[in-house]
Amino acid sequence: MAEPELRKVARVVLLDPRDRVLLLHGREPADPASTWWFTPGGGLEGEETREQAARRELAEETGITEVDLGPVLWRRICSFPFAGRRWDQDEWYFLGRTRQTVTRPAGLTELELRSVTGSRWWTWEELAATHETVYPTRLAALLRTLLEDGPPVTPVVLETERV
Numbered sequence: 001m002a003e004p005e006l007r008k009v010a011r012v013v014l015l016d017p018r019d020r021v022l023l024l025h026g027r028e029p030a031d032p033a034s035t036w037w038f039t040p041g042g043g044l045e046g047e048e049t050r051e052q053a054a055r056r057e058l059a060e061e062t063g064i065t066e067v068d069l070g071p072v073l074w075r076r077i078c079s080f081p082f083a084g085r086r087w088d089q090d091e092w093y094f095l096g097r098t099r100q101t102v103t104r105p106a107g108l109t110e111l112e113l114r115s116v117t118g119s120r121w122w123t124w125e126e127l128a129a130t131h132e133t134v135y136p137t138r139l140a141a142l143l144r145t146l147l148e149d150g151p152p153v154t155p156v157v158l159e160t161e162r163v
Contacts, residue, residue: 006077006090010054011041013073014064014096019147020121022103023134024061029083029114036133037120039093054094060107062119070095071151076136076158083115093136095151137161 014022021039028034042057044050051069059065074093079086103119105112122130124147127140136142136158 006088008044008050008053009041009089009091010044010050010057011039011091011093012054012058012067012069012096013039013093013143013146014058014062014067014098016097016101016121017099018121018123020123021127021139021143022062022064022119022121024116025118025120026115027117035117036135037122038135039139041091041093043089050092051094054092054096058096061105061112061116063102063104063106064098064100066100067096067098070097072155073146073151074136074142074158075155076161078135078161078163080161080163092155095146135161 016022023037024040026036026038040058040061041054042061044053045056048056050072054069055067058067071094072092073095076091077089078091079088081087101121105116108116124140124143127134127143134140138158
């Protein structure tokens with residue numbers, strides 16, 4: 001049996017001037033009690049590059065367009081059920097910095113309108129203390145390392161996550 005083709009995804013680890021990270025709050029459309037937090041981002045469209053997709057997705061999901069997009073921090077393969085299907089993804093996480101902290105989603109898809117319920121700026125300490133589900137699952141530790149050591153020289157390959 002052939003391996004499923006991986007959806008190419010670009011995500012943004014967006015930091016504000018206080019080094020808080022912006023996360024979106026999501027839910028399963030068929031089960032609103034199933035919720036989690038995740039970084040802005042999504043799949044590539046057409047011939048766009050991952051960097052172009054990261055900028056587009058950030059603008060669509062948050063309204064934030066004033067961003068300094070830095071290097072790719074992390075890469076991961078993940079697989080999860082959502083909205084009645086399985087999503088198999090190859091995700092690249094870009095570092096982003098912004099002074100623009102007010103979010104106004106400007107281009108959510110129909111599925112995002114049913115599943116994205118808000119956003120919040122988090123410190124790494126708040127992430128470490130939360131009992132809520134956050135993706136990637138080690139985000140608090142990854143963010144702490146990023147803030148203490150700076151971006152890695154080459155992207156760190158995270159463990160594959162399959163839910």
